[in-house]
Amino acid sequence: MAQDNGQQNSRTLDTDFNLTHCTLNVKGLNNLNKRRKIFQYCKQKKFDIVFLQETFITKSILSSVDKDWNGLSLHAPSDSSHSRGVSILFRKVINPEIINAHQSDDGRLLYANVKIKNEYFTLMNIYAPNNPSERKPFFNKCQKWLKENYTDINYLICSGDLNCVENRQDRTSRIIDINAESLSKFKSSFNLQDIWRMKHP
Numbered sequence: 001m002a003q004d005n006g007q008q009n010s011r012t013l014d015t016d017f018n019l020t021h022c023t024l025n026v027k028g029l030n031n032l033n034k035r036r037k038i039f040q041y042c043k044q045k046k047f048d049i050v051f052l053q054e055t056f057i058t059k060s061i062l063s064s065v066d067k068d069w070n071g072l073s074l075h076a077p078s079d080s081s082h083s084r085g086v087s088i089l090f091r092k093v094i095n096p097e098i099i100n101a102h103q104s105d106d107g108r109l110l111y112a113n114v115k116i117k118n119e120y121f122t123l124m125n126i127y128a129p130n131n132p133s134e135r136k137p138f139f140n141k142c143q144k145w146l147k148e149n150y151t152d153i154n155y156l157i158c159s160g161d162l163n164c165v166e167n168r169q170d171r172t173s174r175i176i177d178i179n180a181e182s183l184s185k186f187k188s189s190f191n192l193q194d195i196w197r198m199k200h201p
Contacts, residue, residue: 021049024042030056039068076103078107108126111145124146
């Protein structure tokens with residue numbers, strides 16, 4: 001999701017500015033061969049920013065992960081090698097400056113204010129709970145985090161695995177998610193738009 005800045009101000013990115021990013025639920029990066037294959041794929045695709053969920057990364061292997069990526073990376077590690085954990089990886093050539101970063105203790109949220117090519121971005125990587133009863137307070141927490149740390153001089157990009165959809169067309173069951181309203185409220189609070197749905201109506 002990205003912010004529709006037209007609703008807040010008239011700033012636009014320079015026409016020569018091209019920033020590519022992707023989000024991947026990797027279901028574990030503890031296996032060395034798998035980790036290197038995923039990193040190699042991201043480098044071959046030349047993604048400038050990579051948002052990863054379910055990394056299963058614990059503090060004990062952070063240095064090995066950073067070495068394999070060989071570039072700037074931020075992590076919200078998990079306390080389990082079998083669940084959770086999110087990361088944001090940066091391509092070397094964009095040379096980002098990290099202004100500040102915050103992570104949740106449960107390995108579900110990672111937030112950073114960064115400067116790239118003289119432009120300011122707020123990046124948020126999200127891995128929402130699978131349990132429906134936990135998602136509403138989780139989205140409320142996301143909203144609170146952004147309100148406390150985000151400033152509208154930044155471009156806002158939220159990415160991740162939300163485990164929740166707003167539209168029936170995005171679900172095979174066609175049943176509306178009970179947390180869709182909470183997700184919509186979170187999005188509307190910051191004028192966030194679903195880029196995939198915008199490009200694929």
